[in-house]
Structure formats: C-alpha cells, structure tokens
Amino acid sequence: MPTYHVEMMEGRTVEQKRRLAEEITRVSVEILGGAPESVDILITDVKRENWATGGKLWSDRS
Template sequence: MPTFHIELFEGRTVEQKRQFVEAITKATCESLKVEPGSVDIVLIDVKRENWATGGKLWSDVE
C-alpha cells in the first residue's frame, strides 16, 4: 500500500487539499496499478516560521 507523507506550508483550503489528494491518488492508481483504497496520504501543515531553506526561515522571506 503506497503511503505518502507530504509537508506543505499551512494556509491551503480544505478544497485545495481535497483536489490535491484526489490528483495524487489518481496518478498513483494509474502508475502503480493499485486501487484507490490502498493509497494513504498524510498532509502535514507547517508554519513558515518552522521551515528553513538555505539558512533562512521562510517567515523571513518576502
């Protein structure tokens, strides 16, 4: 069973997340030939102040 753990900045709407997981599930089923019920997706909302790239917090990036 494919399981995806996806971290993203907080702020997406429930509808955006719904569309996102539907698209990931569809692509997974098509490429791996699995049933939708076997695809698990965990979305982890992260505050920009808790994510850094290149030594800078994303909350400090304009």
C-alpha cells in the same frame, strides 16, 4: 498501499487538499497499480517559522 506524506506551507484550503488527495490517488493508481483504497495520503501543514531554506526561516522572508 503506497503512502504519501506531503509537507506544505500552512495556509492551503481544504478544497486544495481535497483536489490534491484525489489527483495523487488517481496518478498513483494509474502508474503503480493497486486499488484506490490502498492509497493513503497524509498532509502536514508547516508553519513558516518551522521551515528554512538556505539557512533562512520562511517567516523571515519579506
């Protein structure tokens, strides 16, 4: 039942998402218990113009 929301900069491949989902689910079950089927993972691909750190959009960094 644990639910993971992952926000990451856009551009990751499906293969990276696939592995991330497998690994987070494995780690979650190992540490928190429960069945793998109860683990949900939702990924948000964030555009660089939609994420700022230190007051600066990532699309403005060279």
